[in-house]
Amino acid sequence: MTNHFDQIIVGGGVMGASTAYELSKRGNQVLLLEENTIAAEASSAAAGMLGVQMEFEQDSSLFQFAKESRELFPKLAKELLQDSGIDIQLIEKGALKLVYHQDDIDALKRIATFQTQQGAEAKVISPVTIVEKELATDFHAALYCPTEGQVSAPHLTKAFAKAAEHHGAVIMEQTRVQDIIIEKGKVTGVKTDGKTYSADRVIMTCGFKSSHFSRYVKQLTPVKGECLSVVTEKPLIQSTIFTEGCYLVPKGGNRIIIGATSMPNQTNKDVKVASVLHLLSRAKQILPALNQATIEKTWAGVRPLTKDGLPYLGEVPDVSGLYVATGHYRNGILLAPRTSTFLADIVEGKQVNQTYLDAFSLKRESLISV
Ligand code: GLY
Numbered sequence: 001m002t003n004h005f006d007q008i009i010v011g012g013g014v015m016g017a018s019t020a021y022e023l024s025k026r027g028n029q030v031l032l033l034e035e036n037t038i039a040a041e042a043s044s045a046a047a048g049m050l051g052v053q054m055e056f057e058q059d060s061s062l063f064q065f066a067k068e069s070r071e072l073f074p075k076l077a078k079e080l081l082q083d084s085g086i087d088i089q090l091i092e093k094g095a096l097k098l099v100y101h102q103d104d105i106d107a108l109k110r111i112a113t114f115q116t117q118q119g120a121e122a123k124v125i126s127p128v129t130i131v132e133k134e135l136a137t138d139f140h141a142a143l144y145c146p147t148e149g150q151v152s153a154p155h156l157t158k159a160f161a162k163a164a165e166h167h168g169a170v171i172m173e174q175t176r177v178q179d180i181i182i183e184k185g186k187v188t189g190v191k192t193d194g195k196t197y198s199a200d201r202v203i204m205t206c207g208f209k210s211s212h213f214s215r216y217v218k219q220l221t222p223v224k225g226e227c228l229s230v231v232t233e234k235p236l237i238q239s240t241i242f243t244e245g246c247y248l249v250p251k252g253g254n255r256i257i258i259g260a261t262s263m264p265n266q267t268n269k270d271v272k273v274a275s276v277l278h279l280l281s282r283a284k285q286i287l288p289a290l291n292q293a294t295i296e297k298t299w300a301g302v303r304p305l306t307k308d309g310l311p312y313l314g315e316v317p318d319v320s321g322l323y324v325a326t327g328h329y330r331n332g333i334l335l336a337p338r339t340s341t342f343l344a345d346i347v348e349g350k351q352v353n354q355t356y357l358d359a360f361s362l363k364r365e366s367l368i369s370v
Pocket residue numbers: 046047048049225259260303329330331
């Protein structure tokens with residue numbers, strides 16, 4: 001195998017795998033190095049919501065970027081099935097955001113107006129008109145977005161990786177990058193445990209671990225999230241249900257993912273009894289029939305959060321050829337397709353949207369001290 005590549009990607013989560021797919025599809029020779037296995041971290045822990053309507057309440061660069069990313073999913077699902085044989089399990093059965101206080105209804109109405117102006121279907125409905133008959137009706141109102149969707153996060157990430165291999169990318173798991181080699185301000189490759197691989201372009205996509213290369217990326221806060229899944233005898237909900245501090249995401253096989261806690265500065269994968277009790281009690285309040293469900297498993301993942309909540313996407317200042325894609329916080333799965341096309345364009349020297357370039361630039365904070 002050659003030791004020279006057009007691009008080396010460090011980190012095999014959804015950002016690394018999607019970028020490997022996009023670049024290899026465009027004919028580049030790509031090497032992806034992952035210290036564990038593909039989708040070992042946050043990309044497998046995510047519930048897979050494509051929450052453009054649930055997670056965004058006002059216009060911003062990130063909202064527009066998310067919207068563009070969301071629009072890529074239907075075509076992507078077909079392409080990935082063809083190139084990898086993996087079904088990413090795209091479900092477009094809508095989402096509901098429930099509020100429990102009269103005071104919150106105005107906020108829901110504002111979101112519905114904003115989302116409608118942005119071309120989405122969104123309306124505020126009352127418990128009596130609710131589309132999900134098993135929900136408890138003690139909430140005041142809900143924002144209903146019938147086109148909101150979701151995928152299986154681990155399937156998506158593995159499909160990207162397999163499809164990248166289909167297009168000629170080399171993927172090496174259990175291969176830890178020890179150092180990024182920089183000569184005279186220019187990246188020339190990476191060092192692993194026993195080998196050196198060369199490339200003029202290196203892309204770091206290591207989630208919260210990107211800050212381990214702290215000479216290049218700073219100010220990433222890890223935010224642990226705990227989740228569990230349950231299995232029910234019959235399907236209880238079709239839509240994703242979202243409320244303050246808890247969401248329920250219905251999956252195939254009568255599984256429901258219940259998430260998630262938010263624990264800043266925690267990187268361990270422990271799942272605390274208190275967290276499971278809290279999530280289950282919230283979930284049961286929303287969907288009383290969950291009382292009869294069987295607990296399948298619990299897990300935790302770590303979201304990478306930047307200081308201003310916007311991802312870091314772009315070239316590292318003062319190190320020519322070194323790029324970063326991280327800091328997608330709660331929306332890595334949603335943002336991955338657009339991140340990969342944006343980053344591939346930057347890496348290939350193509351013209352990109354200047355607003356995104358500025359908003360997600362690593363130069364917007366003092367991150368570098370090489
Ligand atoms: N995407 C939802 C979460 O991070 O919990």
